[in-house]
Structure formats: structure tokens, C-alpha cells
Amino acid sequence: MVTVKELDRKEHWLPGHSACSGCPASLGLRMLGKALRGNFILVVPACCTTVIQGIYPCTPSQVPLLNIAFAATAATASGLKAALELRGVNVPVVAWAGDGGTVDIGLQSLSGAAERNEDILYICYDNEAYQNTGIQRSGATPYGAWTTTTPLGKRERRKDAPWIVAAHKVPYVATASVAYPLDFVEKVQKAAAKKGFKYIHLHAPCPTGWRFPPSKTIEVGRLAVETGMWILYEIEDGVFKLTGRSKALLDPSKRKPVEEYLKLQGRFSHLLRPEGREALESLKLQIEESWSEVGKLVRGQP
Amino acid sequence: MVTVKELDRKEHWLPGHSACSGCPASLGLRMLGKALRGNFILVVPACCTTVIQGIYPCTPSQVPLLNIAFAATAATASGLKAALELRGVNVPVVAWAGDGGTVDIGLQSLSGAAERNEDILYICYDNEAYQNTGIQRSGATPYGAWTTTTPLGKRERRKDAPWIVAAHKVPYVATASVAYPLDFVEKVQKAAAKKGFKYIHLHAPCPTGWRFPPSKTIEVGRLAVETGMWILYEIEDGVFKLTGRSKALLDPSKRKPVEEYLKLQGRFSHLLRPEGREALESLKLQIEESWSEVGKLVRGQP
């Protein structure tokens, strides 16, 4: 287990960029930089991270960064990696995309790269909506959440990207959370050391889009895990394993009530009002379903 | 169980079209027509079925058919269904696409429609390559198979579309095979009766692309199932069930040796030569892996 003290002291993502105050994406980028000690190349599609970079001619990135079109991430990373290999440059190529750019418009390119088992690390930072364009629903937006395109709460359940990627039988799939940076760092390091397609899905509570004060980014992320709304796990060469805080939560009685998570966030406020009761029950049911699937996997493991 | 005698006598896909002799796609379309007694609407992207229709001004289709761009199938079907609902026309909309149009270029649109739980039936007829353009590798091409873009055999394993769709937690996912038309008919009927997104993945041995005589389409399809290369199952509201011939094959000793399946097909001929031994072993391993996953699910089922 990596400790805080061991973390790279250098900042590879410089301060003074355009992220909102309390932004989970910039925290993720900081940690990514430290995990790989600045020795990697970023590929970034349209998302908050495009804007976070600020405006030409300056950038906060101390690693080479290729901005690319929204739907193109994984394919561009594949091409870039191919070129570097031909040039004998052995540096990890890390695709860094939002949830919309991953589970919606970038899914095809992601799936293609996964099927080809391209030697890249794909990280989806999941702030559960199109935040850059002002909080529209994405496939990853959870059931019940308000966004500007789901004014009464989303009616469909979230698309489960890590499962979808896992169905491609790639060498490494993991979930993580910005609230557990050391767990994330460790997963990044493990992934980067493997050959082939690696996928990490990073939960990233966004104060702007989820409507909570910027000081609570970590708190909200922690509650997502503690209430079981977000599950930390990894699938290494097909073997499923709960990790970190989630290890202890298979027993439902160990989980905090989901209301504790919801009540911090403006986007869920209607769920806690009487008219939201039914939706809240649905949501709880979905959490149970997810854990019961996890249970099957954990028990079915050799 | 539907019997042959009960099948709709009417042909909804008229003879004299442009399919190759022995074509599994046209057989599938015939069966689809019978399953729904001609009362449905087809949405068809670029694939062999585009060409099978023949040339303007005639068509073999006795049901309304909307041809659409390669990547657009599920979204177009969604829009069409929405319009029909507004008009009060209550007819199933069936998307009928090839494997390339499903697992590769059409995956995003498919995934989007699945996430939105659109009320459509999506059928992928899987001839395991881009056959219409002359046998290029698709994501669904199995490991080891020759295509014009994998002259030495495909090096990656097949992308598993039904699993990917199942990860979207839609009401119905099933596999089928043209070699078991009654099983297919039954699944189509079951799917059409459900509301929400339904997906059927139809194995479709293609004499032209797989390099076997056209008389053996059914035989090859049957062997795929009997050797365990292709597994028949359905996932209804989350519950996994082996179906038909595959029910009896969880025990590996009941399966025919995969060589029986491979040897009929030119595309696998190199696997049966000495230099193909390693690849053959890999392929067998993959089959075992798939079945072992199935085993977990079957046993883990409530």
C-alpha cells in the first residue's frame, strides 16, 4: 500500500488552472501525475479537462498532452502508442476522459481499443454528467439525479462502464474514487505495469454539477463508497476483488444509509422529499442488486 | 415450444433476392417474418441485408423496411418507435444488423438505446466478419479465424456482444442460431412481447465468408452449438438460463470436439495444420473459459 509520505513530491499538474474550486478532476490529474512520476503522455477529449487547461499559450500540464475530439480518445491513444512503439519510446499513454466521453460518445472507440487489447491505460473520471457543457445527463448519471436534461430526475439507471469494459476480457479493470487517492495511485501503478488494455473508472464528485459546497468533494466521495453507492474493486486478469473501503461492505449492515450521501447534494434533493419516496426505493433496490452481483462474483471466485 | 407445423405459412421475405446461395441471413429473415407473422417494421443498416434486398425498384420485404447508415441502427429504430407511439401505431420495431454493424461501428448507438431502455427488438445476425465488403475481420470474428484483414488468423478474441448488452441490464438478452430456427422463433416471440430493450444475437454461419459449401449452413451452425463454440442462452430480467441444445452441454464431456466444427470451414484450416496447434489450444481454452463463466452464472442463480 502506497503511503502519503511516499508520494511523488513534484506537481505535474500546475496550479492556477481553470478548474472550479474543489474540482475532483484536477485532484485526479494531480494524483495521476504523482502515480506515474510525470513519465507518461496524456490524451484528452472534450470534457472539463479541456477547459481546465486554460487558454493558449499556457497549460498546467507538465506531461505532453494531446487534446482530441470528443469521440476519439481511445483510438487516438492507440495510434499514438503505435507510433511511440515504432520510435522505441517506452512511455505509458494514458487516455483521460470524462464519463460522457467514455460511456456515451466515446464508447465505441473505447470498445474497439479494448477488443484489440491496445497497450494503453484508459481512465474515466466520472462526475456523472456532462459537466463541461453545464450539467446534462450522461449515460453514467445515476438513477434519480437531477440534471438540466432530466429536470425531474433521471428515469434510467446508470450505464455501468467498468462492467462493459470487463465484458471485453481485458487484463485490468478497476474502479476508484478521488476520495481515496492512495488507492487510486496504487491502481494506476499496477495498471501501468501491465501490458495491454487497462481501464480505471474514477468516481469524481463534482461540487458544481452535484450541487454541494466545494469543501465537500472528498466527503461526498467517501460517503458514496461508505453507503455502497460506489463500489471499489478491481478485476485483474479476470479475477474480481473488492478493494479498500469496499472490502468490508459486502454485508449491507456495514453500509451507511444512502440518505447520508444523497442529502449533501442538491441534485438528489427531490428524492428526500415525500414525492421522491418511490424513486428513492428504486435507487436502494439498484444498490442492493449491484452488491448482490458482486456477492456472486466474490463467492464464485476460485 | 413452437413446432414446425405451427409456423406461419406465409413468406414475408420473398424469394428471388440477391443473397448468396445457402445464406444464413436470408434464412433468419424468413424466420423472423414467420415469428412475428409479418406484423413488424425493419430497420436495416449497411450489411449483407442491404444487398440481399436487390436493387430499386423491387424488394423482397413484405414488411416496411427502413434502410439506414451503418452506425445508426439502434438510434434510428428508437426515433421510429417514438414516432409510431405518438401516432398510436403499436407494431414492433425490429433492428436487424450484422455483427460488424452491431459490435463495432453500431455499438455506441446500440448501447445508448439499451441504456435508455428503448422499446425495440435488436437482432444481430452474426456471420462473424464484414461479409458484405468481402470478409474483413470484425470485433465478433473469433480468435484464429482467417479473414482478408487477418491473413494469418485473428489474434484477438471475439468481442462478446450479448454480454456487453447484458451489462446494460435490459429486460431481455438471448443468443440463437439459424441452425435452430424454432428456438430463434420462440425467442423472437418472447422478446417482442416484452416492453423495453430486447437483444437477440443470432449465430449465422456464412458459406461465402467461412469457406464451406452452401449446403452446410445448418450443419455448421449445429456443430458450433454441439462443440460449445456457440452457446444458446437467454437472460430474462437478469436471470440467466441455458436454452435448447446447450442446456445439456455444461458438462464438457457432452460436447463434440471443436475440430469437428473447424474442419468444415476454410477459414480455420490453418488451425488444424501443425503450425496452428498453439492457436488451436488457445481457442479451446477460450471455450472452456466461456463455459466456466456460464457455469458460475448457472450455479449462482437463485
Next chain:
Amino acid sequence: MQKTVISGNEAVALGVKLAKVQVVAAYPITPQTIIVEKIAEYVESGELKARFINVESEHSAMAACIGAAAGGARVFTATSSQGLLYMSEMVFWAGGARLPVVMAVVNRAIAPPWSIWCDHNDALSQRDSGWVQLWVENVQEALDTVIQAYRIAEDERVMLPVMICLDGFLVSHSYEPIEVPSQQLVDSFLPEKTPAPYWIDVTNPRSYGTIASPETYMEFRYELQEAMEGAKRVVKEVDEDWGRLTGRSYGGLIDLYLCDDAEVVAVLIGSWAGDAKEAADIMRSRGVKAGVLRLRSTRPFPAEDLVEALKDVDAVAVVDRSLSPGLPSILLSEVKAALYEHGAKPYVKGFIAGLGGRDVTPQDFVNVFERTLKGFKKGETGKVEWVGLRGVGSGHR
């Protein structure tokens, strides 16, 4: 009629509501997003009885619109820039299939480098797609044109999709006081959508868009060209009708400002027509007869009307807010080509300005007028000049 202060994007959404659109499929992109959000609100609140399809990309947005239009519904989508390019295949599809889809394109520059600001390269990149392309100058016109668009698209003589182009931020995010037509008025102007002429009918099964061999394909394209000729008439008619009902019309295919007696005219599209008109006033206050010809329609390209309006003009400035690299400039070509036929060919000079949201002021247009007149008088070539370029040549390369 009711008065209100709303933005261009909100006006588009309002137009969609008034037009009783039935299926909307759209994907967010700056600066179009507010249109989508606003419509989502209308739908969720029940103010607009429509299905809103939250697609996962623009390609699917247009695909869903095509499916819905083929199914007989009145449909709408909106996008910008990258989104328009991403759906390009389907944009061409809607054109070729002759489906009366209406789309708002909130004009934004194309990446890379990333830019969210206005220029016209996005919509113009689709000028071969078989869509009628209408350009608006302000918020009121945005609202009115959405409603007009459905009348045009669904007209038997047209049966083509219609694109409404509004300048990103400059119109989309500008708040202006506008008059909102009543639902009754709109209903009387725009009949309810009937499923015909295009619809999927189980009792009369047909296959749409099968393969057309070299023996038949070309004729379908000819029909498309004829439909564009039809659109020339219909765009004018519809605008006149609207004018009769509301007192507001926009000149049909071209909007003329002080062109009657003009010696120099600026030809352009989009919202900066306003700044150009201010400049024309300034020129006139200085004794130079300047005018502005704003193309409301780029497809069909109103060659006849344009030639008629410019035939007695000495000098013409065509000001493009777009670039086709390797060509002097886009509208310039089309304007010159239209004038080529005409006996007395005026002097025509091209300008490129405002790319990627570069600010363009009335003073810039004054310079354009002056530069053009000078070129005319000196008998210079019409070489394209770039307005407001910075630091190029001086080591920028």
C-alpha cells in the same frame, strides 16, 4: 402577441414548442446547450407533448430524427461545430432521404485548436448535404425562422430538411426583447404535421432507400435539385405569409438594407449584418451610398435575387466568416459565380473576418466599404483580405 426578453437559444426552444414538435433528439454542445435544456424542460413539464430522446451522440441524434421523421413525426434537433461534423453522415442522409427534419445550428468554429466561439465554418461545411440553410440576424428572427422552417420543410414542393443557423453567443446568448406569437397564430400558419407524405405504413409496406444502380441514382439527385428550386419559391412565400400575420418578414431569400441606390454593397450572412448596417449608415452620413445584402438562405443559393439586387452596384464586398483552406473564400466564390452570368459585372472584393469569434466592429465594416471602393476605383484585383489579423508575418511563422 406577448413581449419578452429572451436569448436566441431560448427563442429557438420557444419556436420548437410553438411548432408543436413531436420528437426531439439532441446532444449537448456549447453554445447550443441551452436550446436542448429548455426543450427538455418543456417536455418534462408537459408544456410540449413530445418525446425527448437523450441520445448518446450527435450521429444518433440525427439518426433518431431520421427514424422519427420517416415514422411521420415532426422532429427537431440542434447542434454546433464538432457535433455537426460528428453527425455529418446523417445530415447528408436526411437530405438524400428528403425528410423534413429541422435543425438549429448554433455557429461555432471548428477545432483544433478548440474554440467555442462563432464562425460559420460549421454550417457551411454541410452545404452539399441537401439541406435548406437559413441564417438569422437576431433573436426575433431566430424564433420566427424556426416556425417558418417547418412550413418550408413540409411543403410538397420542397420536402427537404431545413437548417437554421444562428451565431454562437452573438445571437444564441444575447438577450433581446422580442414578440412572441400566440399559439393560435402559429397554429393557423403551420398546419399540424400529417404522417404523409413520408411514413412507414404496415398496410402498404415499402423498403426505403434500397440500392439505386447507376441507372436510377442520378434522377433522385435531380429531384433534389428541383426541390431546391421549389424551396426558392417557398421560402419567399412563407416569409411573406408570416409577414402578413405578424408584421415581420425578412425579405425571403435575401435581406436588403439600403441597396436600392447603393454604389457599394457588403454581402454576408449572419448576425454581423447588424454591425454592417451600422457601418452603412456611417458611410451614408459621409456621403457614400453603401448598402448591405444579407443572404438569409445559402441553400438554395439565391443567385437570381442576388444578381438582381447587385446589377447596378459598382463594387461589392463579400465578407466571409469562414474559410475553405486553399480557396480564396467560400461565399465569395458563390457570389462571383452568380454574377459571372450577368452582363455588367461589378467589382467584387473578398474579405475574411471574425474567425473563431474574433470581434468585428462597425468600424471594421467601414474599412471594408472603403477598401472595396478604393479597389474598385484603382482597378485593383479583388484579392481576399483578412480583417484584423495580428502579428502574422512578423515572426509568427
Next chain:
Amino acid sequence: MQKTVISGNEAVALGVKLAKVQVVAAYPITPQTIIVEKIAEYVESGELKARFINVESEHSAMAACIGAAAGGARVFTATSSQGLLYMSEMVFWAGGARLPVVMAVVNRAIAPPWSIWCDHNDALSQRDSGWVQLWVENVQEALDTVIQAYRIAEDERVMLPVMICLDGFLVSHSYEPIEVPSQQLVDSFLPEKTPAPYWIDVTNPRSYGTIASPETYMEFRYELQEAMEGAKRVVKEVDEDWGRLTGRSYGGLIDLYLCDDAEVVAVLIGSWAGDAKEAADIMRSRGVKAGVLRLRSTRPFPAEDLVEALKDVDAVAVVDRSLSPGLPSILLSEVKAALYEHGAKPYVKGFIAGLGGRDVTPQDFVNVFERTLKGFKKGETGKVEWVGLRGVGSGHR
């Protein structure tokens, strides 16, 4: 040099091999497929040391090419029609990013209705994308132009992607005897790709393609336009160099056939130039001085060369194999615009022919020449005529 009989598609693949391309990412589509298959074979057999990326769509094909080019590799892809539209966003991206990607576009009509046959609407739809667009007439030129393309794309004065357009089936599937340059010769003509000027370097980290505000975006576009000016020079130079080495050159930006003394000239792009040249011979045998001007490059549009070649011609026929619905026709506009400047403006008449693979014969071109001369003599307008239209007007509507 070795002689062989191969098809246009095979020639392209051979050119790719000779150019020692390092990364290929492509997706199959008729009639381009054989290029992809052939390259896959070369790669698998080790004849070409490259990575072949079997992408899942054309958008990803171009995305992968962009990634690889930014990473410093020499890259290639090929597509047609729908595939080109599907990757359109990335086509514009490669242009804006100034990456020396080379792509073969095997020209095919756009759906619906589905058509796999030749016309030029696909490649022309991307004419604003910032790519150099070169058009070939035959199999030999296809091979030679692939090799030339890399020299052009990678030239410091250009640094732009290059599109090679070859007519679907007519060139792609025609087998012709050609001369194959030796690897040595090609190596001497085309230096090995160095990672510079564009490459990702961990020791000198940069962010590529960040947001450019309205204060800077426009200048990048100006640079792009300047690069196209550079390309005008470089295309000619490279073609001349190639001529010196192989004895084969194609006229640089334009290929002139009997234009010197011509009274009537047909202007066009693509492989039917051959049929037009036959027609010119027929006309000359009848005493009419006809010529053919084939544009090898549409971007940069060779306005200067074109004007120079046509300045003493009486009548010009511009024959388009494409349609921008709502515009008389595409090349016609650009040719007229180029001539507009010129003092003695020849009579110019437009024709549209060959859409969706409609066969066009030398006799059709003879008619085009005659119709044009008649129009010129009678002082008719240059109204566009459609060649070989069937059954339209007679109840087709």
C-alpha cells in the same frame, strides 16, 4: 522499373508500401476495401514494417492516424463515401492540427439511396477541411501520387494532410499495366519520416490543441491558408522532381490536354478526363479545337494556373460529377470565381453528369463540347445542364 498489371486499389497499396508507411488504420468500405486488404497482407507478411490498426469505424481510423502522426509516424488510411462522412470530424481535425496524414478516397456516391458507384460528392464534401486534395486519372497516377503525397504533406512549407481521390471502380477496380518504381528510387525521392516537426516528446512537454480564444484562433487559420499557398508551389515541385526521376509527371496542379490553341475546353476532375480527351480528339478530327483541363488539385484550388490556361479560350465547359443541392454546381462556381478576376471572361457553361456511377462516354463529352460552343455562339446563359438524365419531368415527379 518493373512493369505489372494491377488495379488502382492495388497500386495505392503498393504506393503505401513503397513510401514505407509506419502506421495504417483503416476500415473497410466498397470500393476501397482492396486497398486495406492488400496492406493488411503486406504487414502480415512482413513486406511492410508497419502497425496495422484494425479500428472499429472510420472515425477511429482517422483518430488513430492523428494519434500516430502526432506521435511522429508516417501514416495512411483510405475510405469512401459514407466512411469519409463518418470520419468527417476527424478529417477536419487532421487539417486543423496540420498533421501530414495521407488518405486515399475511393470516390463513391453518398446515400440514400445506397450506391456504391462513382461520383465525386464524397471527397468534395470535405473541401473545407484543410486537406490538400489531389485527383488521379489512372492506375499509374494513383501509385505515383501516393508517393508524391508524402513529400507534399511532410514539406515544411506545407505540413498538411493530403487526400488522394481516385474514382471508384473506374480506377480502383480497373487493371492496367503500370511501371513500378524501385524501392531505391522511391527512397531517394522520399526521405524517411523523421518524428519532427510534429511529435510528442516527454523531454519537452507541450499541450497540443488547447483552447484558442478569439484573440488567437484566427491566426492559426491564416497560417493554414498560407500553407495552402505553399502547397501550390510544392505540388508542382514534387511532380517535376518525380518527372525527372521517372519520366512521369502530371502537370503539377493542372493537367492540360490540347489547351494551347483551344477554342473550347472542358474542365473537370478525375478519371473521365480520359473519355473527355478522346472526345477532344474527335472534335479536332472534325476541325474544332477542343481541349481538356483536368484539375489535379482542387485544394489548393489552382486559380492562377487555371486562369492562365483559359485566358484565350472562347468557351469553357465545367463538368461536375457532384452536386451541391441548391447551387448550380460545385466546380463551376470555383472556376467562374477564378475567372471573374480575369479581364476577358470566357463563356462558361456548367454540366452535371455521372452521378451515382451513371456511365459517361466520349460521345457525351462531344455533346458537351458542342453544346458549349453553341451556347457561346448564341450568347445563351451558362445554365447548368444535366447529361443523360432519364424520364425526369415525364411523370417522374
Next chain:
Amino acid sequence: MLYEICFNARGGQGAVIAARLLVHAACLSGLWGQAFPLFGGERRGAPVFSYARISDKPVRLRSQIREPDALLVFDRSLAKSGVKVKEEGLVLVNSPSRPQVAHAKVYWLDATSIAKKYGLVFAGWPAVNSAMLGAFARVTGIVAINSLLEAIKSVWAGTLGDLNARAAEEAYREVVGGA
């Protein structure tokens, strides 16, 4: 008549809505107007610029405002933003005391305190827009305070409208400066 106004503010201070409100109020006063932001994908907390034009006839201009008649500074820290105000124009700053501004005609008021007083604080940001507009109405007289109050109430329903209106009125009374 054409009167151009620039608003300099920070993310949560409501400058975009302010411009729009002003146009609304102008319309109610029988004038025309146009409001627009300088949009740059700003993030919460970052500086925001917005603009308004008020005129007695429809506004046709789309270009940026370079030399406004009035500059409204919602946050003292932005007072030195480089916006050049017309010589005969004015600068109005949210500041408890006379701000350091190099312009002849400067007004100021403690809009932050007023906003806080009426509970107009959202996500940590005092929404000073209504107060600033109230002061603007007073120092320019271009829009009537009643039109402004009506506009405010049509934008925010119920209590929120009332509170904003009261903030505007208080600011109308409190603003000082001018020489």
C-alpha cells in the same frame, strides 16, 4: 441614444443575470436593449464579464463593447480590469468606501453587505446584482427604479423577488459618489 454598460464580476455574483435584468427593466421603461456575456467557459469563482446595451431603437450591433458608458464592478478586486470607460461615462463599484479608480465619475456602495442583509448568498457568493442595478438606476436615471423592481419580480417569483427588490431599493438609496 445608445448607452453601453460593462459588468465585471466573479462567478457567483450574478453579472450575467444583471445584464439581462437591466434590459428587461429598460424594456419596461419603453426602451430597447441587448444583454450578452463574454463567454469563455468560465468556472465558478472565475471572473465574469457581461454587457448590456440600452437604446431607444432596436439594437443591431453584435460587436463587443470596447468603451462603455458605464462600468459596474461587482467586486473591488476587479476594479482595475483595464476596461476603458467613456470620458463622460461612470464607474460604479461594490465597495464600502471610495474605491481607487482612475475615472472622473465614480460611485460606490457596499452591495455585499446589502446582499447579505437580505440573505442573498448562494454557494458562498453574495448575489449583489439587484443591489448594483438599484444603484445604477439611481445614478443614471436611464431605467426607472419601478421598472427595475418589476423586472426583478418577473425574474424571481415570491420571496426571492421581494428580497431582491428590497436590496435594489436599499442600494438605490445608499449609493454615493459622483465626483
Next chain:
Amino acid sequence: MLYEICFNARGGQGAVIAARLLVHAACLSGLWGQAFPLFGGERRGAPVFSYARISDKPVRLRSQIREPDALLVFDRSLAKSGVKVKEEGLVLVNSPSRPQVAHAKVYWLDATSIAKKYGLVFAGWPAVNSAMLGAFARVTGIVAINSLLEAIKSVWAGTLGDLNARAAEEAYREVVGGA
């Protein structure tokens, strides 16, 4: 000199390769040529049309062949395909006996039997192309039989080349008709 040839055949009979082979052979005889299919996404078994032009100078034409100098019919059932041959041209049919063809100059040979004899049957289809070309070489004299044999061997290596060459030679000997 320009000599144009049409090939009518069914899917598996090798008409596309035939056209190409012929051009190859023509080149070896010092001529130029061009071969092309009428491509329509045909499926196995469906009729296939292909074309070749042979000339003493580079062929520039891209248009279809409408009135060929020679029509080669690989399958009797396609003899009435509607292709109009030039008056002075010829028709060569794969047929064991004189075919019913309305043209002055008709040749025939049992190419199917020859193909079968040399084992040239693939996926149920006798590949009659080499035989048909052998006969063509004989009846037209445009390409030398030796050039044809060389072309055949450069396309098919080893035994397959030999067998095809032998089929062509046999056909060269066996073809009859002409009046």
C-alpha cells in the same frame, strides 16, 4: 487499334480474373490493356460481367463498353444477355454444341468439360476462364497463346498454373465455329 471484349459469366466462373489475365497477356504481347468488372455487389452464383480493352497505345477510356468486338459467354444460359456485338465482331460460347446466338460469327467449345478434366472446379464451379481465353487467343489472334500461357503462370503458381495452362492449350486446339 482498340479491341473491346465483354465477358458474361456466373459468380464462380472466373470472368473477372479472365479479363485481367487477358490484359496481362496483351502486355506480354507488347500491347496495352485495361480490364474492369461491372461491379454490383454480386453474390456467389449470380451473373457477373466483366470487360477488357486491348490497344496498341495506352487506353484512356473509362466509360462502359457498349458494343464490344468480342463477347465471351462462360455459361450458355447467359448467351441471350442482350449484349450487342459489333457486326464484324464475334461471340465465343462455352457450349458443347453450336449455341443459339443471333450473330454472324459464333465460336464454341466445351470449356466446362475441359475445366473439369483438369480438376479446375472450385466450390462447385468449373473455372472455365483459362479455357475460354485459350479459345479466344486462337479465334482472334490478338494475343499470342504463349503470352497467355505466361500470363497464366504468373498469376497461378505451381500446379495450378500448369493445369490452367493445359486447359488453355486444349481449348486453343478444340474451339470450333466461325461462320
Next chain:
Amino acid sequence: MPEVPVTAIARPAKGSAGRTGLWRTERPLIDSSKCVKCLLCWLYCPEGAITRGEDDSVEVDYEYCKGCGICANECPVKAIEMVPEAI
């Protein structure tokens, strides 16, 4: 629906690719004396070229049968024989 051919709208008809019976190299012959009316040939024919009579007797539509041989391959009682067409 007004039949305005604004785009390719095709109507259903047998033989959209012509008389596909011409594609055959072999012809299926059903020996009705052997046939047990199991209908498997009818079920499996990809072309729909086997017609099913009222009494479940089967017949080949030679106009369109492409001669794939699936029926013969699948007939459980070998009642169908493939005989070469004269090509």
C-alpha cells in the same frame, strides 16, 4: 401515401434480383414417395423456395431455388437429391 419517388422507395416483389433459379449448378429433386412431410426442408430453405402445400407436402420453386443443397443435406429421410444442372 403519394408515390412521389423523391427517394428510392421499393415495393415488394418476388425476384428482386431476377430469376435466381439461374444461379443453380445443382437442382434439388424431391422424391415425394420418400418424403415424410416433416417440413424440415421448408423450414431450412434460406430462399423460401420450397412451397408448403395445404397438406404439408413440399415442392421446389425452381424459378428461384438457388440450388444451395441445404434441403437435401437436412432432409432426415434423404428424400431430396441434388442433380447437376447442365452448365
Next chain:
Amino acid sequence: MPEVPVTAIARPAKGSAGRTGLWRTERPLIDSSKCVKCLLCWLYCPEGAITRGEDDSVEVDYEYCKGCGICANECPVKAIEMVPEAI
């Protein structure tokens, strides 16, 4: 690499969005006497605006600190206080 600005190629620099310290409404004050050098504030600061000294002491870079308050919220010993900026 020749620095030809053919497209937007940006170089790394602090303050790519300017002095983001101006965004603050509240300012974190670290009470070093309470601090136990656990480095959690440094770990969690999204801006990277907390500098870590050689001795693992921590300091705020007010030039860029946006005042989000995460550090204060996460400090296990409440050694960080958020105080209002004068706005």
C-alpha cells in the same frame, strides 16, 4: 522540435488561468502549532496549492489557492481554518 505555431501548442506554466487566488471568498489559514504533518491537506488539495516542505510541513500558495476549503474539511486535527476574504 521547431516551435512553428502551426497549431495551438501550449507550454506548461503556473497560472494558465491567471492568478486564481483571486477566486477565493474564503482563505485557509494553517495553524502550524496544531498541524501533525499528516499531509492530508497536501494530498487532497485539488489545486496543488499546498506546498510540502522538506520536513513535510505544509504551506498554502495563496497566489493560486481557490479557497475551496477541502483542506480545512479534511484536516484530521482541524488545524486549518477558513476565514472570509474581503469581498
